[in-house]
Amino acid sequence: MAIFERFTRLKSASRFLQYTTALCPAHSWAPTRGPLLRPAGWIQHRCVHGERSEASSAAPPRRPFSQVTPADLDFFRQLLPGRAITDPDVLESSNVDWLKSVKGNSEVLLRPKTTDEVSRILSYCNQRNLAVSPQGGNTGLVGGSVPVFDEIILSTALMNQILTFDSISGILTCQAGCVLESLSQYLEEQDFIMPLDLGAKGSCHIGGNVSTNAGGLRLLRYGSLRGTVLGLEVVLADGRVLNCLATLRKDNTGYDLKQLFIGSEGTLGVITAVSILCPRKPKSVNVAFLGMLQYFLTFQACRGMLGEILSAFEFLDASCMNLLEKHLKLTNPITESPFYIVIETAGSNAAHDEEKLHNFLEKVMTSSLVTDGTVATEEAKIKALWSMRERITEALRHDGYTYKYDISLSVEKIYDLVTHMRERLGDRAQNVVGYGHIGDGNLHLNITSPSKDPALLAAIEPYVYEWTSQYQGSISAEHGLGLKKRNYIYYSKTPEAVTLMGNIKAMLDPKGILNPYKTLPDDIC
Amino acid sequence: MAIFERFTRLKSASRFLQYTTALCPAHSWAPTRGPLLRPAGWIQHRCVHGERSEASSAAPPRRPFSQVTPADLDFFRQLLPGRAITDPDVLESSNVDWLKSVKGNSEVLLRPKTTDEVSRILSYCNQRNLAVSPQGGNTGLVGGSVPVFDEIILSTALMNQILTFDSISGILTCQAGCVLESLSQYLEEQDFIMPLDLGAKGSCHIGGNVSTNAGGLRLLRYGSLRGTVLGLEVVLADGRVLNCLATLRKDNTGYDLKQLFIGSEGTLGVITAVSILCPRKPKSVNVAFLGMLQYFLTFQACRGMLGEILSAFEFLDASCMNLLEKHLKLTNPITESPFYIVIETAGSNAAHDEEKLHNFLEKVMTSSLVTDGTVATEEAKIKALWSMRERITEALRHDGYTYKYDISLSVEKIYDLVTHMRERLGDRAQNVVGYGHIGDGNLHLNITSPSKDPALLAAIEPYVYEWTSQYQGSISAEHGLGLKKRNYIYYSKTPEAVTLMGNIKAMLDPKGILNPYKTLPDDIC
CATH class of the missing domain: 3.30.70.2190 (Alpha-Beta Plaits)
Incomplete structure (x- = not known):
């Protein structure tokens, strides 16, 4: 087995670099388009469904939600003593996303510890028509985890208790604010692992992982969260608690309601607890x-x-x-x-x-x-x-301004997109590179330029989306739509599907207070 | 490896017996309660949620749907030449379930070949307020796949085309009426297998498998259909076609609408095509x-x-x-x-x-x-x-009248239910036995008696459901609710969850024409 002995020593990846592996997807619009958080920079897209639609990653106008009053603050302070934060310095980091590409102006950060507290908060906010931005570890890459305007930030940071672990079945139940790495460490001591692993594991919360249907490195082996998440506890927009926190591998008693909340990016409810099936630690x-x-x-x-x-x-x-x-x-x-x-x-x-x-x-x-x-x-x-594999993102940063895309395609087609873009862009691009989770059909297409280049961007978009749509691909393989990609949804979903999404949103959150301006396109909400 | 050589020759299981392995779950109510299909035999149950509710497996009164007229038949015959069946002899087998425990009185069986035909049928039926009972291989065990009264039977039997198979990704796309065994044979020739295997594989349709979220023998290894089904095409109650037929392992562009139709037993839409991730054939x-x-x-x-x-x-x-x-x-x-x-x-x-x-x-x-x-x-x-393992059902048939339950519980608790029932019933039961998919936490509890015994039944129910509910189990692990178990749902779902199910049903099928009297309890529909 000579090949086993042939190994060239390389520098180990640092902790920081492991973290940056989550940086890869498309989140490059915001810096290229007018001022953030203003309804500027509308781009004309030709939709491959045969229609023309306006799409933009810029924020739409603020919707007519109420504004937080002193009486509201009194209510929150009484409900959450010492955990209704209004200190601007503390709020600063919760108002901005990890990429520093989206910045809100929220003046209130709430840190509940229990499901009941979340329920009371949402019940109150729904009655008062106050918008709420649920937030886990705030490691999202599409502007989904921060307020866009003055939405109240509802953080799961203090909901970090492991509730149960069954070492026979491998089923873990925990609050939504548990950090993924903490759960991994807890499980490894018991000879199990989490079925998902992400670069952002040191910060991200399991509730956020589930809300965004996070993919990551173990999906090829253990499948998506839609299979491994067995149960959820969710607080709905009006404060009702939906307890679907089953710890069973099999349950065919009616509709699987938890699936509505997996991957809906906090727009349909706030996940407060999760039960998940964990595999044995490989030897x-x-x-x-x-x-x-x-x-x-x-x-x-x-x-x-x-x-x-x-x-x-x-x-x-x-x-x-x-x-x-x-x-x-x-x-x-x-x-x-x-x-x-x-x-x-x-x-x-x-x-x-x-x-x-x-x-x-x-x-x-x-x-x-x-x-x-x-x-x-x-x-x-x-x-x-x-x-x-993990340091490519860092290398790209050194190469100049990078246009990033996170595409899902059939394995046969996956690299054709890189080849097409290279041919199309020619010398206009500095580098056109492809890497990713090819076993899952997930390509990270990155295009570099010495600096921001609107002409280059115009040559990339909407071509890259049209090409992806033409081959039945997805324009967001693993990072969701959030604020930035919401209006590109028609490249991957039919109008009928988007309409049905709108119906579901209206049914579960009729006032639209939960994570507004996210996931759903502007023509639906 | 002496243990490998120690083997006692046994008779092989016949094809028939393999089929009967699907017989195990609870479907014994109908014969014990008054005439079928009449609103008789209401049983008082004490719900462990602290409420008392009436529950019954008997059918409720017919709802005020329209009745099929000659003009309706003309429409169907024109749309489906030779495939709008009214011959009572042909209809006989489609009106009765495989267990011969539920029998409808439908006078029309429709056999579309295309999604467009299904769409036209449902659009017409919705306008005319005609109820529809979707039917795959009619191998269900809870009375979910046959009409209860005169609902039009919409069969997927002629929608049996394999559309694509990608031997790199292992993703199969096919029409909903493909028989599971045919798909397995097709895949085995290409060195792949289906991710599910059932006793009824010779008859059941993949669309029915998905509609009922079928479990079976491979769930322990390959997970549930919620993870392996990648895409669905569904016709909604009003005839709209919802194309979510993705062939991607990863797609995070909005809500995962296909999950609504997996396991909802045809009450929210008719599945017309499926894409599914298939594993390699083990060597x-x-x-x-x-x-x-x-x-x-x-x-x-x-x-x-x-x-x-x-x-x-x-x-x-x-x-x-x-x-x-x-x-x-x-x-x-x-x-x-x-x-x-x-x-x-x-x-x-x-x-x-x-x-x-x-x-x-x-x-x-x-x-x-x-x-x-x-x-x-x-x-x-x-x-x-x-x-x-597979011939236990047959052996039970010989032992007398059998009360059957299909329970999901944590692996630690699973056999306690058998022990409890043995202690509780004492000599009143002839035998109390337990078997099942213990790796999935799925117990088949069977209780035999020389003949039907209402006193024995009263001693079993609702105790068996209360016990299951007390330990956060599911009263239907793998076979759904259908007609027979719809009113027992509160033992496994909270009132909030059932209310939300009703909201979803009302949103997608406001007239309630799709598979009425199934899945949802009578107090919701």
């Missing part, structure tokens, strides 16, 4: 970094030969590698190739996993599918190999 | 049949040591074994034990899988968790071992 983890001419056949061989132990299949192209070498001085651990793949295996028997991986590598290298490769089994070396 | 399958004093620790050890290759963990108790021996003359392949477990592994490397299984067996037998066991790797022997 063995291996990582391989491979170079190849094309990835289709390798992916097929990989699924066939690594089967049940495959836990990640990530890719980057040669342009990404050039940027890693140029800006971060990373050394390519293998010979140059058009494509590079990071494969991770996770299993219950180290010898078996290594043998499977060895057989796979032998096959793909013998058949010339893979041109070169290296493998790591130790934790430090695994982190080093992962950094070739 | 190696092993089955072990083990005896033990208790199953908790064995389940934990099994999950830890078999990990990613565990594909089934089913159980039966000693009472089940007694019935298999007494009525079917099956021979217990191992020594007598309080509990028996069927473990199946499915993996990509036969040698690895056998070694893992051997290590596990060695550990559990050395530590006395398992008292005896036998293992099969050949297909015929595997089927024979499976028959010890």
Whole structure:
């Protein structure tokens, strides 16, 4: 097994860099369009559904919600002693998103500890017609987790209790404000892991993860939160508590109401507790970094030969590698190739996993599918190999202004978009690169320029959305719509679907107080 | 590996018996209560939510829908030449459910081939206020797939085309009327399998599977349809076509509308096409049949040591074994034990899988968790071992009249219900047995009596539902509510949740024409 011994030492990814892996998707509109939070910069888009629609990431005008009065503050202070915050310094960080691309002007931050408190807050706000912006770890990338105007910020930060864990079934129940990394640490002590892992795990809340249907690195293996979340407790806009906090793998008694709240970005209710099915901690983890001419056949061989132990299949192209070498001085651990793949295996028997991986590598290298490769089994070396994938975002930052897109497509089509954009943009772009969770059909297309370039942007958009829509892709694979992408929804959803979304919103939140200006397009709300 | 060689030859399960494995859940009310399809036999239940509610599996009065006129028949015959059936002989089998426990009086059976035809049918029926009973393979067990009165039967039987299959991603797209077994055969030729497997696979339609959120034997490994179904095409009550037929693993552009239709039993829309993520066909399958004093620790050890290759963990108790021996003359392949477990592994490397299984067996037998066991790797022997689990329903039929319950509970609690019922019923019951998908927390509790026994039934119900509700269980783990269980919903759902279900129904089907009298309790519709 010579290939197991061939390993080039690389710098480990720092904590910070792991965090920045969540930076990849499209969130570059705000800086390119007029002043933030003003209804400026409307862009004409030709919708591939045959209609022309106006779409923009800029905020619409403030809706006629009430404004917070001293009497309202008295109510909040009485309900939440010491936890109804009006100090501008404390509010500062809650008013701005992690990317510092959207900034609200909220003057009230509420920190409930219990579901009952959330219920009383929403009941009051609904009666008073006060808008509310629910907030978890505020690590979202589409402006979904901060107020747009003066919405009251409802933080889950103090709702951070683990309620139960069943080590037989692996089912965890906890409050919505538990930090993902804290839950992971708790579970690892009990020989389990969370079914999701994100770059932002040190800050993000499980309630926010569920509200945004977060994807991340483990989706290929453990599936989406729609399968692993077993139950939710949700407070509706009028304060009613919807207890669907089941801890059962199977329950076919009526409509699965919790699904309405998974991925609806806090626009339909505030998630206050979550039950989730957690897998056992794998006993063995291996990582391989491979170079190849094309990835289709390798992916097929990989699924066939690594089967049940495959836990990640990530890719980057040669342009990404050039940027890693140029800006971060990373050394390519293998010979140059058009494509590079990071494969991770996770299993219950180290010898078996290594043998499977060895057989796979032998096959793909013998058949010339893979041109070169290296493998790591130790934790430090695994982190080093992962950094070739995780530090791309950092390398892109050094390359100039970056236009970022987070696209879902069939695996066959996924790289065609990068090729098309390269051909279309020619010398107008500095670099056009592709990387991402290819095992999930999720491409991160990034286009760099020495500085902001409206002409380049016009050449990218709406072409990139039209192209994606033409091939039945999604314009937001994993980060939702939030404020920034709400008006691009028609590229991925039919008008009938968007209308039905509006009906659901109107049914559950008739006054529209929950996370206004998010998720739904301006022509619906 | 001596244990691998120790195998007692058993009769193979016949095709028929495989089919009857779907018979297990609670569907025994109808024969015990007054005439079918009449609002008779109302039973007083004490609801554990602190309220008293009337609940019954008998049908409520016919709602004031229109009746089919000659003009309606003309419309249907013109739209569907030769496929608008009024022949009573042909209608006979579509009017009655598979268990012959619910019988409708529909005089029209429609067999559309396309989504457009379904759309025109529903648009017309909605305008005319004609009720519609959607029907797939009609293998449901709770009276959900047949008309209750004279509803028009809308069959998906001729919508049986496979639309696309992507052998890289494993994503299949097909019409709703494809038979599950046909899809399985198609996929197996391409080295894939369906992520679900049911006893009724020879008849059931994928659209019906999705509409009822079918569970089955592969749920432990591949998760529920809420994770594996990637897209749906649905015709709404007014004929609008909702195209959410995505073929993407990741799509976070707005609310996941397809989830509304998974498991809603045709009450919110008619599913016309499905896209679903299919796993690779495993290269190696092993089955072990083990005896033990208790199953908790064995389940934990099994999950830890078999990990990613565990594909089934089913159980039966000693009472089940007694019935298999007494009525079917099956021979217990191992020594007598309080509990028996069927473990199946499915993996990509036969040698690895056998070694893992051997290590596990060695550990559990050395530590006395398992008292005896036998293992099969050949297909015929595997089927024979499976028959010890699959033929329990048949054995119960021979034991007398059977009261059947399909309960979801935490794995720790699951057998306590059987013990409690045994203690409670004493000599009044002939046998109280437990078996089921214990790996999923799904118990099939069956209670036999020489004949129908209202006093015994009164001792069972509502106690069994109250007990289940007390421990946050579900009164229908996998077969839905349909007609028979609709009024028991409050044992598993809160009033707030049921009210919200009613709101959703009213929003999507304001006239209530879609599958009336099903899923929602009588006090909501």
